[in-house]
Amino acid sequence: MPKDITTTTPIDVALQGGGAHGAFTWGVLDRLFQDETLRIGALSGASAGAMNAVVAASGFMRGGHNAAREDLRIFWTAVNKAARRTAPFLPIFDPVSAWLRASSRWLDTLSAGRTTFSASPLAGLPAQDMLRRILTEVIDFDALRRPEAPRLFIAATHVLTGLARIFTNEEITPEVLLASACLPTVFPPVTIEGEDYWDGGFSANPPIMPLIENTETRDLILVTINPYRRLGTPRLATDIPDRISELTFNQSLLSELRAIAMLKEEFQDDPTACRIGIVRAVARLRFHEINNEEAMGEYDPVSKLFPSWGLLTELHGIGERTTDHWLKAHRTTLGTRSTAQLIERFG
Numbered sequence: 001m002p003k004d005i006t007t008t009t010p011i012d013v014a015l016q017g018g019g020a021h022g023a024f025t026w027g028v029l030d031r032l033f034q035d036e037t038l039r040i041g042a043l044s045g046a047s048a049g050a051m052n053a054v055v056a057a058s059g060f061m062r063g064g065h066n067a068a069r070e071d072l073r074i075f076w077t078a079v080n081k082a083a084r085r086t087a088p089f090l091p092i093f094d095p096v097s098a099w100l101r102a103s104s105r106w107l108d109t110l111s112a113g114r115t116t117f118s119a120s121p122l123a124g125l126p127a128q129d130m131l132r133r134i135l136t137e138v139i140d141f142d143a144l145r146r147p148e149a150p151r152l153f154i155a156a157t158h159v160l161t162g163l164a165r166i167f168t169n170e171e172i173t174p175e176v177l178l179a180s181a182c183l184p185t186v187f188p189p190v191t192i193e194g195e196d197y198w199d200g201g202f203s204a205n206p207p208i209m210p211l212i213e214n215t216e217t218r219d220l221i222l223v224t225i226n227p228y229r230r231l232g233t234p235r236l237a238t239d240i241p242d243r244i245s246e247l248t249f250n251q252s253l254l255s256e257l258r259a260i261a262m263l264k265e266e267f268q269d270d271p272t273a274c275r276i277g278i279v280r281a282v283a284r285l286r287f288h289e290i291n292n293e294e295a296m297g298e299y300d301p302v303s304k305l306f307p308s309w310g311l312l313t314e315l316h317g318i319g320e321r322t323t324d325h326w327l328k329a330h331r332t333t334l335g336t337r338s339t340a341q342l343i344e345r346f347g
Contacts, residue, residue, distance in 0.1 A: 008039045009335045012217045014206040016253065017047025017181070017199070018225035019304030020079075021296065023312040025052045026072050027319025028223050028290055033065040035327065038334075042151035042215045044166075044207040046200030049223070050154045050180040051075065054139055054172060057150040061143035075138045076316070080309045082130040124187035128178060135174040144169045153210040155200030156180045159189055164203035164252070166210050186305070202248065208256045212281045219334055224291040226250055231297075260285070261342035288330065289340040292322040 013032070015025050029052060032038055040060070043053035052072065059071030143149060154167045156179040167176045179190035179197035189196035200206075211220055228250060234240045263282040295318050303311055330339045 008037055009219065010039050010041050010217045011219045011221055011334065012042040012044075012211045012215055013040055013053075014208055014211060014220060014222045015043065015045035015049030015053050016206050016223060016225045017045065017049045017201040019048055019183075020307035020311060021225045021299065021304050021315060022048025022052055023076055023307070023315035024225055024292070024296065024319040024322075025049060025223050026076055026312075027316035027321075028323045029056050029072060030069050030316065031320045031323035031327070032221075033060075033069050035331075036065065040150055041217050042153070042211055044153035044155070044211050045180070046155040046205045046207070047181040049206050049225075050200060051135070051177055053152060054144070054154065054177060057152055058139040058141075058143055061146065061149050062140060071138055075134065076307075076312055078134045078138065079131070080307050080312055082127070082134060083307045086127045086130060121184060121186060121188045128182075128187050128190075131181075132174045132178060135177055139174075141173060144172055151215055153207045153214070154180050155204035155207045156182075156190075156192075156197040157200055157203040159184075159196040159198050162203060164200065164207065165197065166204065166207050201252075203252050204256070205250070205253050208253070208260065209278075212260070212285060213278055218284050219286045219288065221288045221290060222340075224253075224289060224293075225296060227293045227297045228254075229293065257342055257345075260287075265343065285338075286335075287338045287340050287342060288334070289345070290323055290326050292318060295322070 013029075015022075015029075018024075025048065032040065033056070040056075043057060045051070045053035055071050055075045056068045059068035062068075062071065144152065149169055152167075152169050152172060154172055154176055155164050156167065156176065157163070158165055167180075175190055175192055178187075179192060180200040182188075182190050182198050184198045189198055191197075206222075208220070208222070211217075260282055263279060264285065299311075299315075333339055
């Protein structure tokens with residue numbers, strides 16, 4: 001029997017990173033927050049996913065669902081304005097929808113095939129400082145430490161070991177978010193407690209197991225941005241690094257999901273094993289995924305570095321429509337069973 005959706009359904013949400021493509025996730029969250037029958041208890045994220053997660057949680061603490069939606073718009077608007085100041089060519093394209101699909105090859109030529117115009121990561125300091133100011137202005141970090149705040153799990157990658165460090169509510173600062181979004185070819189490493197960190201997408205994109213281990217919520221929605229599959233093999237020197245980057249940033253997620261799938265398959269019919277902490281949590285997990293690989297695959301990966309307002313609003317719209325379609329198809333099954341099959345999807 002379909003679930004009565006007039007009751008509130010608790011969910012956790014895991015948000016993948018992807019630079020300016022994180023505006024897709026902005027649209028996803030915007031639509032989820034429009035549904036008053038859903039209650040997000042915890043969020044995890046890396047890079048842009050981390051920023052979406054923390055901005056949303058802070059906004060929710062300020063004034064519930066509507067405030068979370070408002071703060072997400074304020075954040076992405078501020079990101080675009082900051083980019084216009086740090087990238088002098090961006091205003092030329094700013095009003096144009098999906099401008100990088102037409103101009104990315106021109107940018108490749110201009111930048112000699114590099115994914116950044118910076119000669120050194122140190123040249124990214126002004127943009128990093130500007131982002132720090134945005135985060136400080138938009139996010140109420142003290143509110144995140146209150147007991148009733150949504151639980152947060154934010155990933156950054158320890159440079160020397162390559163291991164993920166997962167920061168929780170009490171630890172989250174602007175520096176943590178800058179570390180989680182620190183592409184090493186674009187920005188200098190972010191130092192926290194004497195240790196250097198790079199983008200969390202290298203090691204946990206996004207963190208999944210911390211959500212499963214540390215919350216009682218059984219429904220987990222994964223929001224993915226980076227295409228998992230491509231239709232063809234890249235042949236050009238300008239295209240190959242982009243696919244390598246996608247593979248790199250997807251690998252940690254694929255490894256984690258495959259491990260979860262194996263645990264579920266191994267222990268789902270073993271009631272004794274299901275009394276053991278993490279095994280029990282995995283066995284009880286109801287897994288869901290919101291993605292639009294067809295649409296996201298149309299965007300040149302270079303566009304992740306250039307947050308044109310046309311690009312951001314178009315991606316927001318795609319994320320919102322994708323989530324609306326997903327909810328119409330699956331809302332009544334939330335709280336009852338999984339809507340995504342891990343083995344079939346990820347192997």
